[in-house]
Amino acid sequence: MRKVFRPLVVVTVVLLAASGCAYPSATSVQQDPGVSQQADQALAELKTAPGNPGPNGEEPAPASAVELTPQDVEKIKALKAKAGIALHFGGNDWSNAQTAGLKSEFARLGIEVVAVTDAGFSPDKQTSDIETMLAKEPDIIVSIPTDTTATAPAYQKAAAAGVKIVFMDLAAKGMVPGKDYVAxxxxxxxxxxxxxxxxxxxxxxxxGKIGMIYHGIDFPVNNERRAGAEATFKNYPDIQIVEKKGIVGPDFAGDAQNVASAMLSKYADLKGIWAIWDVPAEGVMAAARATGRLDLAVTAQDLGKIVALGLARNQLMVGVGAQVPFDQGVTEARVAAGALIGKKEPTFVSLGALAVTHDNVLEAWTQVYHQPPPDFLKNAYLP
Structure with a gap:
């Protein structure tokens, strides 16, 4: 994915934050008390229910299971180890938070970060990134594959060189947990x-009728998001998914805007659009504004700046399922560092999901990014 926000989206953020324009709320739909109770109960149960298993059927371990004692930290510091971070794409809020968490914990452990790369969602570029990174002789590589098959030889080469590999979200094909990679x-x-x-x-x-905009390539973590949503919508028999459309990028916001515009034109009574992550949701919001559908309900995964702004103003965005990428980066660093000193770490660690709405968006921002909400978000919040 390209790093740069599209101009339309940038203008939207600036105008909303600076001018305080008051679009009608997307939550003006008459809520049903029974449905609200059903949804609230389901969300409450999801907070404490066991996590879903890993790709090889692994029992998910919580982040709290990955601990380093003071003695462990001293051993790790003595190694003067080096680490590389190979992203599938960079520059967005999720990647920035992951990298910040990794760098923070690696610094605490005395591990030097020798490279952070952005593959722009290109498997060829990521393969080249990893091969170039190996020339710097890292002891650790933390990475998320752009393509689990095409990039597998590069990761296998790193594993054969003795590099401790920790994957974000998904592993390369053919690699064995606990052998070819740590976790x-x-x-x-x-x-x-x-x-x-x-x-x-x-x-x-x-x-009512809704549309879904998903990732149009075989990317396992996004496939899981879509599967979880579709299974859950079946619990609400009066919701009709009238259209599903995949987008492949690299301009995910622009592609989603085009798809959403077509859906809104085709279905005048469309009540909502579900988007695979926050950047496509930006395009959905742009389409809704351009067509005057300010009553549309939009949900997405990942708490980026623009969707957070929508939640703060109670405009279009009605909910986000947020990851905790900073905590994920910290956990990845700990798992990798523990492996350097021979600690037996869980091979699959799951960090759950955070439900974010207008009511808790400011608190959620702090939880997700380990930083206070930025001024533009606090100033935009409408009680």
Missing amino acids: IVSADNYRLGEVTANLMAKAIGGK
Whole structure:
């Protein structure tokens, strides 16, 4: 994905934050008390229910299971180890928070970060990134594959060189946990889909037509989000998914805007659109504004700046299923560092999903990014 926000989206953020324009709320739909109770109960149960298993059927371990004692930290510092971070794409809020968490924990452990790369969702670029990174002789590589098959040889080469590999969210094909790589550290992506579907159902009163915009390539974590959402929508029989459309990028916001515009034109009574993550949701919001559909309900995964702004102003965005990427980065660093000193770490660590609405968006921002909400978000918040 390109790093740069599209101009339309940038203008939208500036205008909303600076001018305080008051669009009608997307939550003006008459809510159904029974549906609201059903959704609230489901969301409450998801907070404490066991996590979903890993890709090889692994029992998910919580982040709290990955601990380093003071003695462990001293051993790790003595190694003067080096680490590389190979992202599938960079520059967005999720990647920035992951990198910040990794760098923070690696610094605490005395591990030097020798490279942070952005593949722009290109498997060829990521393969080249990893091969170039190996020339710097890292002891650790933390990465999320752009394509689990095409990039597998590069990861296998790193493993053969003795590099401790920790994957974000998903592993390369053919690699064996505990042997070729240390662990996968992931959000519970199926649960993210469940969260956003319940939030959508509550917002539209449990009935009406909706569309879904998903990732149009075989990307396992996004497949899980979609599967979790679709399964959950079946719990609300009066919700009809009238159209599903995949987008492949690299301009995910622009592609989603085109798809959403077509859906809104085709279905004048469309009540909501579910988006696979926050950047496509930006395009959905742009389409809704351009067509005057300011009553549309939008849900998405990942708490980026623009969707957070929509939640703060109670405009279009009605809910987000948020990962905790900073915590995920910290956990990835700990897992990798522990492996350097021979600690037996869980091979699959799951960090759950956070339901974010207008009511808790400011608190959620702090939980997700380990930083206070930015001024533009606090100033935009409408009680």
